[in-house]
Amino acid sequence: MAISIPTRQLFIDGEWREPVLKKRIPVINPTTEETIGSIPAATAEDVELAVDAARKALARNKGKDWSSASGAVRAKYLRAIAAKITERKPELAKLESIDCGKPLEEAAWDMDDVAGCFDYYADLAEGLDAKQKAPVSLPMDTFKSYVLKEPIGVVGLITPWNYPLLMCAWKVAPALAAGCAAILKPSELASVTSLELAEICKEVGLPSGILNVLTGYGAEAGAPLASHPHVDKIAFTGSGATGSKIMASAAQLVKPVTMELGGKSPIVVFDDVDLDKAAEWTIFGCFWTNGQICSATYRLLVHENIADEFLDKIVQWCKNIKISDPLEEGCRLGPVVSASQYEKVLKFVSTAEQEGAKILYGGVRPKHLKKGYFVEPAIITNVTTSMQIWKEEVFGPVLCVKTFSSEDEAIELANDTIYGLGAAVISNDLERCDRVAKAFQAGIVWINCSQPCFTQAPWGGVKRSGFGRELGEWGLDTYLTVKQVTQYISDEPWGWYKSPSKL
Numbered sequence: 001m002a003i004s005i006p007t008r009q010l011f012i013d014g015e016w017r018e019p020v021l022k023k024r025i026p027v028i029n030p031t032t033e034e035t036i037g038s039i040p041a042a043t044a045e046d047v048e049l050a051v052d053a054a055r056k057a058l059a060r061n062k063g064k065d066w067s068s069a070s071g072a073v074r075a076k077y078l079r080a081i082a083a084k085i086t087e088r089k090p091e092l093a094k095l096e097s098i099d100c101g102k103p104l105e106e107a108a109w110d111m112d113d114v115a116g117c118f119d120y121y122a123d124l125a126e127g128l129d130a131k132q133k134a135p136v137s138l139p140m141d142t143f144k145s146y147v148l149k150e151p152i153g154v155v156g157l158i159t160p161w162n163y164p165l166l167m168c169a170w171k172v173a174p175a176l177a178a179g180c181a182a183i184l185k186p187s188e189l190a191s192v193t194s195l196e197l198a199e200i201c202k203e204v205g206l207p208s209g210i211l212n213v214l215t216g217y218g219a220e221a222g223a224p225l226a227s228h229p230h231v232d233k234i235a236f237t238g239s240g241a242t243g244s245k246i247m248a249s250a251a252q253l254v255k256p257v258t259m260e261l262g263g264k265s266p267i268v269v270f271d272d273v274d275l276d277k278a279a280e281w282t283i284f285g286c287f288w289t290n291g292q293i294c295s296a297t298y299r300l301l302v303h304e305n306i307a308d309e310f311l312d313k314i315v316q317w318c319k320n321i322k323i324s325d326p327l328e329e330g331c332r333l334g335p336v337v338s339a340s341q342y343e344k345v346l347k348f349v350s351t352a353e354q355e356g357a358k359i360l361y362g363g364v365r366p367k368h369l370k371k372g373y374f375v376e377p378a379i380i381t382n383v384t385t386s387m388q389i390w391k392e393e394v395f396g397p398v399l400c401v402k403t404f405s406s407e408d409e410a411i412e413l414a415n416d417t418i419y420g421l422g423a424a425v426i427s428n429d430l431e432r433c434d435r436v437a438k439a440f441q442a443g444i445v446w447i448n449c450s451q452p453c454f455t456q457a458p459w460g461g462v463k464r465s466g467f468g469r470e471l472g473e474w475g476l477d478t479y480l481t482v483k484q485v486t487q488y489i490s491d492e493p494w495g496w497y498k499s500p501s502k503l
């Protein structure tokens with residue numbers, strides 16, 4: 001099936017609207033380097049309209065059709081969205097592949113995860129009704145108290161390009177489940193499927209203004225959203241540099257934020273492992289999604305007893321990775337997302353070499369692909385802890401390697417980073433795995449695997465990888481406020497002041 005990019009406008013108040021300044025951004029296919037369509041470019045003027053629509057949507061009929069409706073009402077919409085995503089899965093997966101270069105089979109897998117995420121938060125929305133008015137036990141029997149969980153209000157959701165629709169789903173599904181109204185600002189590098197999500201919301205009859213989608217550049221659309229006084233919260237996924245800017249502007253208004261930022265996660269391979277199994281997890285941990293995963297295990301720490309043999313194995317496994325047009329069957333590594341990302345990845349490799357590291361494999365354009373932002377998966381050895389390649393996030397298919405001789409040394413090297421998103425340990429000694437899992441400074445730990453991610457389990461980092469958690473019940477809580485309601489139940493007067501009636 002040939003596919004073309006639908007021409008869409010901004011989605012505001014349940015309608016397609018041309019951006020006020022009528023600007024558009026080209027969509028470039030990273031495989032062909034050709035412009036294959038365009039997306040609308042929102043600016044502060046459109047942010048104003050979307051925020052107004054979202055506020056009115058919450059206020060309409062005092063929220064009875066949304067924010068103060070039962071969770072079961074909202075769950076119906078979430079399930080309908082999930083069903084439409086599943087129905088359109090082949091087309092959405094293709095759109096995502098040509099927009100960001102993700103291998104088609106991975107994009108199809110992502111669409112299942114997107115649908116699963118909407119279904120999961122439908123369940124949690126229903127469960128929310130039963131959790132209302134949870135009693136709080138108090139030390140005085142003259143009072144009783146309960147807790148209401150209420151939507152935080154209008155939320156701004158700002159997302160990156162590596163999992164274009166999935167990163168939107170991780171925010172949109174729980175925000176809607178909680179009863180918020182949202183303005184979604186996806187990445188200008190991969191927004192096509194988020195506009196299709198808007199179309200789906202229109203088709204399922206989501207009340208107007210509850211989800212607004214503003215595509216556009218970060219500085220033009222993201223920044224005015226983050227600093228808008230009528231946006232009650234910002235949930236952000238992206239780079240640390242952008243995260244800091246958003247925090248700074250949100251701080252002016254004491255606006256809550258959640259930050260899902262970058263990483264330079266370690267994978268520690270001990271000398272008691274099956275080398276092939278460990279090699280496959282190592283390359284999956286770093287090269288899946290074209291090496292563009294926030295939690296990718298980009299730093300391999302391998303026990304010195306097996307290092308040479310293990311590196312040979314990894315090189316053999318890498319030679320088997322099919323690098324091709326992401327739409328080709330069996331593709332396992334497509335192009336990186338954009339020309340600037342391509343230049344950035346190659347620069348990291350050349351800087352590593354200049355600093356004295358050895359490029360054991362890859363890190364160059366594959367010979368059989370003359371066009372497109374393709375980089376062969378890179379394995380870099382002879383790395384020291386002062387090198388850029390050890391310290392900074394590449395966000396591309398580049399693995400750097402160090403050896404260790406003891407568990408303590410492995411842990412010290414694993415934690416030698418400003419980041420703390422993911423960490424993986426591979427060993428047949430499960431007690432050791434538990435010890436290492438505890439010692440890792442990270443929000444997500446994998447034992448005998450790297451990267452599998454489930455909607456039910458919390459996702460987020462420590463240190464400069466951010467704060468707050470997405471997914472699971474934690475992902476819903478982030479869009480809810482907690483209100484305590486305390487009642488005086490004694491018939492006796494309070495009796496603190498002298499009563500004037502007794503004077």
Ligand SMILES: NC(=O)c1ccc[n+]([C@@H]2O[C@H](COP(=O)([O-])OP(=O)(O)OC[C@H]3O[C@@H](n4cnc5c(N)ncnc54)[C@H](O)[C@@H]3O)[C@@H](O)[C@H]2O)c1
Nearest residue numbers: 159160161186187217218222223238239242260261262294
């Ligand atoms: N922790 C996670 O779950 C997770 C997931 C995916 C990606 N990431 C991180 O995201 C980064 C890559 O994504 P990216 O290149 O899209 O990041 P980015 O920070 O460049 O952009 C992220 C989003 O922020 C917007 N933006 C840019 N400047 C802005 C501003 N001044 N104000 C408001 N919004 C602005 C962008 O338009 C985009 O929508 C990597 O660091 C990666 O590790 C983290």
Ligand SMILES: NCCCC=O
Nearest residue numbers: 162163293294295453
């Ligand atoms: N598998 C989803 C990972 C999201 C972060 O990049």
Ligand code: NA
Nearest residue numbers: 028099189190
């Ligand atoms: Na694109």
